[in-house]
Amino acid sequence: MNLMAELRGYGDVMTMTMAQCRMQPETLKALWGAVEDALPKFHAYLCRKARVLGYEKGLPWYELCAGLGESGQRFDTEGARAYLVELLGAFAPDLGEMVDRAFREHWIDFYPRPGKSGGAFCRNLSNQKQSRVLTNFEGNLDGVVTIAHELGHAYHGHLIQDHRPLNRTYTMPVAETASNFNETLVMNAAIARARGQEKLALLEQRLQDYTQVICDIYSRFLFEREVFEERKGGFLFPERLCQIMAETQKTAYGPGLDPACLHPYMWVNKVHYYYTTLSFYNFPYAFGALLATGLYARYQKEGAPFVEKYRTFLRSTTVSTVEEAAAVAGIDVTQKAFWAESLAMVAGQIDEFLLMTEDA
Numbered sequence: 001m002n003l004m005a006e007l008r009g010y011g012d013v014m015t016m017t018m019a020q021c022r023m024q025p026e027t028l029k030a031l032w033g034a035v036e037d038a039l040p041k042f043h044a045y046l047c048r049k050a051r052v053l054g055y056e057k058g059l060p061w062y063e064l065c066a067g068l069g070e071s072g073q074r075f076d077t078e079g080a081r082a083y084l085v086e087l088l089g090a091f092a093p094d095l096g097e098m099v100d101r102a103f104r105e106h107w108i109d110f111y112p113r114p115g116k117s118g119g120a121f122c123r124n125l126s127n128q129k130q131s132r133v134l135t136n137f138e139g140n141l142d143g144v145v146t147i148a149h150e151l152g153h154a155y156h157g158h159l160i161q162d163h164r165p166l167n168r169t170y171t172m173p174v175a176e177t178a179s180n181f182n183e184t185l186v187m188n189a190a191i192a193r194a195r196g197q198e199k200l201a202l203l204e205q206r207l208q209d210y211t212q213v214i215c216d217i218y219s220r221f222l223f224e225r226e227v228f229e230e231r232k233g234g235f236l237f238p239e240r241l242c243q244i245m246a247e248t249q250k251t252a253y254g255p256g257l258d259p260a261c262l263h264p265y266m267w268v269n270k271v272h273y274y275y276t277t278l279s280f281y282n283f284p285y286a287f288g289a290l291l292a293t294g295l296y297a298r299y300q301k302e303g304a305p306f307v308e309k310y311r312t313f314l315r316s317t318t319v320s321t322v323e324e325a326a327a328v329a330g331i332d333v334t335q336k337a338f339w340a341e342s343l344a345m346v347a348g349q350i351d352e353f354l355l356m357t358e359d360a
């Protein structure tokens with residue numbers, strides 16, 4: 001990749017990535033600046049979670065995804081449809097209608113079965129003005145949130161389907177905005193409705209997800225940056241890669257993770273490092289999640305008039321730079337202040353979690 005960036009005249013891989021993303025380096029700098037400021041808040045969450053689970057020196061890696069509380073909500077596909085049409089339709093009626101259509105017209109392959117791929121996925125079929133969604137729905141709220149996420153991609157496709165064929169491709173940093181926005185709508189509503197152990201479970205799940213896209217993605221970004229730099233001087237052996245990974249995890253997770261139980265082999269099992277045409281394919285997850293959270297914060301402030309701005313933003317993503325598209329929604333992503341506003345919303349949820357687990 002270093003060689004390719006050089007031969008193509010970009011100078012370095014980061015410059016090439018920014019060009020592919022139609023994005024300014026200042027925007028990424030602003031994002032990481034705000035993230036660095038917010039890290040201690042995430043460390044406080046992790047340290048408290050460690051204490052609740054009985055660990056003294058921070059959380060061991062394998063407990064990062066341990067759940068707290070208890071969520072017993074069950075859904076069948078009809079229940080999921082009704083729930084999502086109500087919630088997402090209350091935000092934007094055309095979103096609710098599209099969700100209803102996706103269920104009625106069988107766009108979604110819901111259930112796991114032998115031989116089916118795991119995870120979830122959405123493909124826009126702009127020429128047909130439809131999308132197709134794959135999920136592995138198991139009937140819990142988490143599964144409903146996953147459907148909401150994938151239908152966010154479908155809605156993004158729905159809004160750009162009338163562009164000319166060559167203007168229907170959005171870049172990595174904005175690809176996860178509509179999906180994360182839907183997740184935020186569903187989870188925040190669910191958390192607000194829940195009580196006791198149910199509320200704790202949902203809140204903790206949400207913070208787990210945010211910690212993944214903030215702390216883990218930040219560690220991966222630092223790792224990639226260091227690897228591209230060191231690779232200029234020679235081949236990197238596994239021992240050195242493990243060392244860099246452990247160092248960047250310590251930086252990102254701070255005292256929240258037990259330094260004796262990190263995951264130095266994360267570079268092996270994440271496919272994001274191995275795409276031959278994409279580099280730095282990790283930061284878009286932090287970007288997408290925080291952009292969606294920031295847009296949601298604006299919606300909270302502005303109410304209904306914001307909805308059309310949101311649609312115009314999504315429509316612009318395939319024909320503008322990242323900065324221009326965000327400006328349509330009244331947001332300046334080159335400034336740290338926007339990202340800080342977004343992270344303040346997460347910090348509010350961390351405070352709520354700390355309050356709920358005070359006696360642990």
Ligand SMILES: [Zn+2]
Nearest residue numbers: 149153176179
């Ligand atoms: Zn997605």
